[in-house]
Amino acid sequence: MSAPDRKWWKDGVVYQIYPASFKDSNGDGMGDLPGIISKLDYIKDLGIDTIWVCPMYDSPQIDMGYDISDYENVYPQFGTLQDMDTLISETHARGMRIILDLVINHTSDQHxxxxxxxxxxxxxxxxxxxxxxxxxxxxxxxxxxxxxxxxxxxxxxxxxxxxxxxxxHLFTPEQPDLNWESSACREAIYDSAMRFWLAKGVDGFRVDTVNMYSKPDLSDAPITDETAEFQFAGLQYCNGPSMHSYLNEINAVLSEYGKDKMTVGELPNTPDPAVILSYVSAAANELSMVFQFDVVDVGMGPHKFQTEPFDFTLPDFKRAVRRTQEILGAGTGDAWTTAFLENHDQARSISRFASDAPEHRVASGKMLALMLCALSGTLFVYQGQEIGMVNAPMEWPMEEYKDVDSGNYYAMVDRLSGGDPEKLAEAKRAIQYLGREHARLPISWDGGKDAGFSDVKEGEVGGKTWMRVNDDYETCNVAKQLGDPKSVLGYWKRMIQLRKNFLELLVYGAFEVVDEADEKTFCFTKTWGEQKAVVLCNFSAETVPFKVDEKSGLDFDRMEWLDSTVDGAKGAALAPYEGRIYLVE
CATH class of the missing domain: 3.90.400.10 (Oligo-1,6-glucosidase; Domain 2)
Incomplete structure (x- = not known):
C-alpha cells in the first residue's frame, strides 16, 4: 500500500485550551494567557503537537468570547497583545504549533x-x-x-x-450576523480576523460555524414543532450556495502565508456525507477537516435539552462514530476527518458516554482514551479530558450554571410550565447531563486552594474563581496523576505514544465496526495494508465475555496483545469499562 499523504495536521494531536478556565496567573479568578504560557511544558509532555486557543479577543463576554468586539486586540482580563506574541513564540520554541478560533459569522454588537x-x-x-x-x-x-x-x-x-x-443574529441578540454578500465586509474580515494573526505566526484556524455565511434564503422554515413560535432553520441557513466561493477566498488569504496552514471547520446541520466531502476532499481543497457532530449529538433532543440522560443505545453511538470515520474512505479523492468527544460546547465525555460513578470513572476515562486514540483522523483532546474530569454534581443549584444556553432553556421551561417543579427538575437533569458549563469548570491542577487553578486575591470577583471548581478536585487533579502510570493522565500519555508508534495504522487506517448491534461492547478494526488492529471497548458496568472469533472471524490465538486499560488483561472477558487493543498477525 502506498504511503499516506502525510501532513503535520494529520499526524499530530491537538489540545484545546479554553483560556478563562485553564490557568489564572494573577489571582483575579479567571484564566489568562500568562497562565497558558506557564503550562506549555505540561502540554508538550502529554504528547501534544498543536494547541488550539479558544477566543481570547476583546469581547463583552456575552457568549464567552464568541462575541468579538475587536479582532485585533485581547480581552484585558486574559492579557495583552504582547502576551499573545509570547504565547506564539514559546509554543513554536517547544516544537508545537498554534491555531486560533476564527469567529467570522458574527461579531459583538459592540464591534x-x-x-x-x-x-x-x-x-x-x-x-x-x-x-x-x-x-x-x-x-x-x-x-x-x-x-x-x-x-x-x-x-x-x-x-x-x-x-x-x-x-x-443566529445566536444571541448581542451577536449580529455579518453580511458575507458584501465584498467590502469580506475583505475587512480577512484583514482584521485573519491576516493580522497570520502575520504574527499562527499556524491555522478552527473556523467557527463555518457553513453559516451564505444565507440568501430568508423564507420561513418548515413547522417541525407545532408548540413553538419559532422553528428550527439550520438546514436553511447552513451550506448556502456561496459557501464554496467564500472558502476559496479564505484559502487564498491563507496561501499568502505559506502552503501548510491548517483549517478545521465547525460543520453543524450537515447530515449528507456528499456535502461534507464537498468541503474536505482534496479536490475541493477548501478545509483541511471539519468537526462533524454525529457523535457528540447522540442522545440530544430536538432542542438538545429536550431529553433524559443516556437517552441512546450503544449501537446509536457506534453508528455515529462510523459516519465520522467513513469520511476517510468516501468518494474518489482524499478526505480527512477528526476524532473528538469533548470541546468547550460539550459536557464531559465520561459523564455522557460511560460512567462517572466513583468506582468506574477512572476505568471509563482510560477506555475512552484508548478508543479515541485508535480512531483515524486528527485527534483533538480538550483541557481536563486527559485527567478524566467529569460533570459537576447534580446537587449544584442553577445559580452555578452561567452559560446563556442553559439559562435561556431553564427560563423558558419555567415560563411555559408556570414554574412546575417536575418540569423544572426535568430541565435541570438535562442541563446537568448536557450543559456547556461542565467543560468550562476550571482545570483542577492540584488539591489545594481553588484546585491550583487560581489564588484569588481578596476583593477580586467576589473573592472566588469565575466558575466554581468541581467538588472532586482533591481526588481528581493533575498533580496527583503526574508520574502515576495507572492514572487517567498516565494512560493518555501512553495511548498518545502508542498512536504515534503505529501512526499509519491508527491515524490513517480504514475503520470497520464489528457487531454493530451489540448493546454492551464496541469492537472495531483498523486496517492499513497488511496491518490490522482489533479494538475492544466495554461500555457497561458488567464483566462481559467477548469471543472475537465468533463476531468477526478473528482468533485470539492469532492476535498480538498491544495494550489494555486493565494491567495485564488478555483473557476473553472484558472488565467493566475496559478497553483493549490487539494486532492481528
Whole structure:
C-alpha cells in the first residue's frame, strides 16, 4: 500500500485550551494567557503537537468570547497583545504549533462595524450586517421577517428602534450576523480576523460555524414543532450556495502565508456525507477537516435539552462514530476527518458516554482514551479530558450554571410550565447531563486552594474563581496523576505514544465496526495494508465475555496483545469499562 499523504495536521494531536478556565496567573479568578504560557511544558509532555486557543479577543463576554468586539486586540482580563506574541513564540520554541478560533459569522454588537451599521440606513457599513423590514400580521401587529429560531432560543431577529428595521443574529441578540454578500465586509474580515494573526505566526484556524455565511434564503422554515413560535432553520441557513466561493477566498488569504496552514471547520446541520466531502476532499481543497457532530449529538433532543440522560443505545453511538470515520474512505479523492468527544460546547465525555460513578470513572476515562486514540483522523483532546474530569454534581443549584444556553432553556421551561417543579427538575437533569458549563469548570491542577487553578486575591470577583471548581478536585487533579502510570493522565500519555508508534495504522487506517448491534461492547478494526488492529471497548458496568472469533472471524490465538486499560488483561472477558487493543498477525 502506498504511503499516506502525510501532513503535520494529520499526524499530530491537538489540545484545546479554553483560556478563562485553564490557568489564572494573577489571582483575579479567571484564566489568562500568562497562565497558558506557564503550562506549555505540561502540554508538550502529554504528547501534544498543536494547541488550539479558544477566543481570547476583546469581547463583552456575552457568549464567552464568541462575541468579538475587536479582532485585533485581547480581552484585558486574559492579557495583552504582547502576551499573545509570547504565547506564539514559546509554543513554536517547544516544537508545537498554534491555531486560533476564527469567529467570522458574527461579531459583538459592540464591534465598531456594527455600531456604524446601526447608526443609520445610509451608513456605508449598513450592508455589512443583515437588515430586514418588519412584516405585519392580519391585525397589523409588527412581526419579525421570518419564523427562524435562534440557536439559543427565541427569534433570530431583533428590532432596532433607531432605524426601524430588524437585524439577524443566529445566536444571541448581542451577536449580529455579518453580511458575507458584501465584498467590502469580506475583505475587512480577512484583514482584521485573519491576516493580522497570520502575520504574527499562527499556524491555522478552527473556523467557527463555518457553513453559516451564505444565507440568501430568508423564507420561513418548515413547522417541525407545532408548540413553538419559532422553528428550527439550520438546514436553511447552513451550506448556502456561496459557501464554496467564500472558502476559496479564505484559502487564498491563507496561501499568502505559506502552503501548510491548517483549517478545521465547525460543520453543524450537515447530515449528507456528499456535502461534507464537498468541503474536505482534496479536490475541493477548501478545509483541511471539519468537526462533524454525529457523535457528540447522540442522545440530544430536538432542542438538545429536550431529553433524559443516556437517552441512546450503544449501537446509536457506534453508528455515529462510523459516519465520522467513513469520511476517510468516501468518494474518489482524499478526505480527512477528526476524532473528538469533548470541546468547550460539550459536557464531559465520561459523564455522557460511560460512567462517572466513583468506582468506574477512572476505568471509563482510560477506555475512552484508548478508543479515541485508535480512531483515524486528527485527534483533538480538550483541557481536563486527559485527567478524566467529569460533570459537576447534580446537587449544584442553577445559580452555578452561567452559560446563556442553559439559562435561556431553564427560563423558558419555567415560563411555559408556570414554574412546575417536575418540569423544572426535568430541565435541570438535562442541563446537568448536557450543559456547556461542565467543560468550562476550571482545570483542577492540584488539591489545594481553588484546585491550583487560581489564588484569588481578596476583593477580586467576589473573592472566588469565575466558575466554581468541581467538588472532586482533591481526588481528581493533575498533580496527583503526574508520574502515576495507572492514572487517567498516565494512560493518555501512553495511548498518545502508542498512536504515534503505529501512526499509519491508527491515524490513517480504514475503520470497520464489528457487531454493530451489540448493546454492551464496541469492537472495531483498523486496517492499513497488511496491518490490522482489533479494538475492544466495554461500555457497561458488567464483566462481559467477548469471543472475537465468533463476531468477526478473528482468533485470539492469532492476535498480538498491544495494550489494555486493565494491567495485564488478555483473557476473553472484558472488565467493566475496559478497553483493549490487539494486532492481528
Amino acid at each position: 465598531a462595524w456594527f455600531q456604524e451599521s446601526r447608526s443609520s440606513k445610509d451608513n456605508p457599513k449598513r450592508d455589512w450586517y443583515i437588515w430586514q423590514p418588519a412584516t405585519y400580521d392580519s391585525s397589523g401587529t409588527r412581526q419579525p421577517p421570518n419564523n427562524w429560531r435562534s440557536n439559543f432560543g427565541g427569534s433570530v431577529w431583533t428590532w432596532d428602534e433607531a432605524t426601524e428595521e430588524y437585524f439577524l
